[in-house]
Amino acid sequence: MADAVSVERSLDGMPGDLQSCPIRQVLDRIGDRWSLLLLLTLKDAPQRFNALGRAVPDISRRMLSSTLKSLEADGLIWRSVEATTPPAVTYGLTDRGRSLIVALRPLVDWAEVQTPAILMDRRRAS
Amino acid sequence: MADAVSVERSLDGMPGDLQSCPIRQVLDRIGDRWSLLLLLTLKDAPQRFNALGRAVPDISRRMLSSTLKSLEADGLIWRSVEATTPPAVTYGLTDRGRSLIVALRPLVDWAEVQTPAILMDRRRAS
DNA sequence: ATTGCTGGTCTCAATTAGAGACTGTAATCG
């Protein structure tokens, strides 16, 4: 298992007290450009690889693949392969993934409410 | 204003329906390695530049500086300079920043509860 | 006199992400 790219950042070689910070642990994984977006995309129904790519159009297949791997390794999504030809690979939320979605709700609501004002501030600041 | 680095990703030139996704808008900014960590660090009290650097030891001064700028541009933190020598620059949460912290609460709690299990799954997957 | 503190910026190297070609089989289109 060589190249699973950065989503798996090195966790070893850190000052001990950082290792033990749970927010750190979790943010280092899901706090990237794509993880939450993919989780949110899977919220309503399981999806197949290319369908996910279409739902999040500007993700590259490379990042799609590696992000899904890391979400699976964290037990947030499952992956199932039907050995048809061509094979059908489906991804969906696990219970843990669903519980994360729930915990994310207030943040999503916040984003919806605050975005207009933030956008205005950004313009002013630029 | 040349180099404010990636935290300010280009928002122009996107397919319209992505621009309008609020979660996208917000995650593109605070969904990075440092933003939430800094916000959380400011939760209890305003802090000065180098104090923040010490609180989040593995952030580089470069990213500290550019992340703070982007948080300020989004109206999530304020920055105040006391013209003493050497000048004292203090950062703190705005009301909007504080409201984000509140919205983040369930996610932080989730992280605290789930981290042990996630860590075990990661080992198994590796 | 040397060291360290303040808050940054600058350059250069390393890491990470993105673009797009390629795999191989099977169904579809004209």
Next chain:
DNA sequence: CGATTACAGTCTCTAATTGAGACCAGCAAT
């Protein structure tokens, strides 16, 4: 019948982003 499309990825090459560390000014303490 030949060409294209879709499936789920991987691979390489290049571009973007991040990190490491030097540097700036002036002042305080050792």
